[in-house]
Amino acid sequence: MKVPFYSSVREYNNRKKEFDDAIQSVISQGNFILGKQVVDFEGAIENYTGAKYAIGVASGTDALTIAADILGFKDGKEVITSPFTFLASASCVLRNKGRVVFVDIDEETFSINADLIEEKINNNTVGILPIHLFDQMADMDRIMEIAKKHNLKVLEDAAEAFGMRWRGKGDTYKHSGTIGDFGIFSFFPTKTLGGYGDGGMIVTNDENLASLSKSYRVHGASKKYHYDYIGYNSRLDTLQAAVLNVKLKYIDEAIKKREHVAKLYMENLKDCQHVRLPKIKHEQKGVYYVFNILAEKRDELSLYLKENEIGYSIYYPMPLHLQKSFEHLGYKKGDFPVAEKVSQSIIALPIYPEITDDEVLYVCETIKKFYSR
Known part of the structure; x- marks a missing residue:
């Protein structure tokens, strides 16, 4: 698939x-x-x-x-x-x-x-x-x-x-x-x-x-x-x-569908000990624009997803303070340890209103299969 x-x-x-x-x-x-x-x-x-x-x-x-x-x-x-x-x-x-x-950032949000x-x-x-x-x-x-x-x-x-x-x-x-x-x-x-x-x-x-x-x-x-x-x-x-x-005109419907997809991911990945699922903090109504997980062996997992024709994205592989265009600010590696740590394990899974339940389940099964090898 x-x-x-x-x-x-x-x-x-x-x-x-x-x-x-x-x-x-x-x-x-x-x-x-x-x-x-x-x-x-x-x-x-x-x-x-x-x-x-x-x-x-x-x-x-x-x-x-x-x-x-x-x-x-x-x-x-x-x-x-x-x-x-x-x-x-x-x-x-x-x-x-x-x-x-x-x-630096909050590690949960x-x-x-x-x-x-x-x-x-x-x-x-x-x-x-x-x-x-x-x-x-x-x-x-x-x-x-x-x-x-x-x-x-x-x-x-x-x-x-x-x-x-x-x-x-x-x-x-x-x-x-x-x-x-x-x-x-x-x-x-x-x-x-x-x-x-x-x-x-x-x-x-x-x-x-x-x-x-x-x-x-x-x-x-x-x-x-x-x-x-x-x-x-x-x-x-x-x-x-x-x-x-x-x-x-259809934005509220689209937001609800995104929430459904997110819940499907969370339900089917909750027992996977190698990934950490998103958590919404404070009194607010969130929207699942992106569904990120923190994954062990992220780079190997991303290759496995690609081999199985599953799209993904990494937001963000390198924090801004380590980018060449920000060198003049004088920051160095280790200045923002949480952001640096998260950038090494974060990966975004497919989520949009038109994705099917079967596709989401296939993504979850592929992730679990990767970690059970």
Whole structure:
């Protein structure tokens, strides 16, 4: 049996007419840049997440870069974040000559260890950039408490966290990205809400930050050919917005299917002593965007999965502080032992709404067969 790590084709075939009609409507109208579908999608994101403002941009990376620029994460100022993440979570600061300060991760959640943040704060610190990774949000109660105490800005990297909601010690659940000053989403095809190409979104509850974001995405213009800032060329493509409008209608159903797949994995791998299963901490509603396990002999297992035509991915094989592009920060091996340890054993298994129970069971049986050899 061949099990792809991810496939968009099954979803497309299930709703082919809706997707074709949505794309054709854009082409027939000819409004490709910030068209009606973008406006509609921004409004739908506001309604779904509870954010007051949603601003569509070209990618999750652009969303981070624009938001970091606006918040002043630049020009030598320090921003605290995690080394166990995708490049863009840190490069958005470095690109504008800010300084990234890493903090190690929690071994159970893989998110930034919020208890280690405060010791890194100094007079040059301007912000915290928590990343909501894989299936749960970072400890936003503790992070916001620290930010308030030290007057720091918070940019939530919720690129992987669409649909996740945090309650913590509060009375109500708040959607990822809506707790800090800014939040961002990515609509890369593999994401829980993914398009048929790149796309991103900035969300905020601050009217001034929203206004700046709308200006920055069109070169810093307040109106056409009138530039108040040096901004970016980053607009959510109207064709992508049309696709995402279709997908958003079914997002709760997709999240439930992902949860079903995750439970199937956990039930069938719970007795496998050679793997450690994910655990969601704190009072929150997680979403299984990725299903990671910590596996003994990870590299050998990945080869075995490949031999048996099972897709997988490794998020992330090398923490950022050990990457060549971050050498100038002066970190060395051993500085963040938890992130380094996790990177050696983590592996992501196939999970998406259209995967079948038989395929999931085949993945589980293959893993158990590997360890019983």
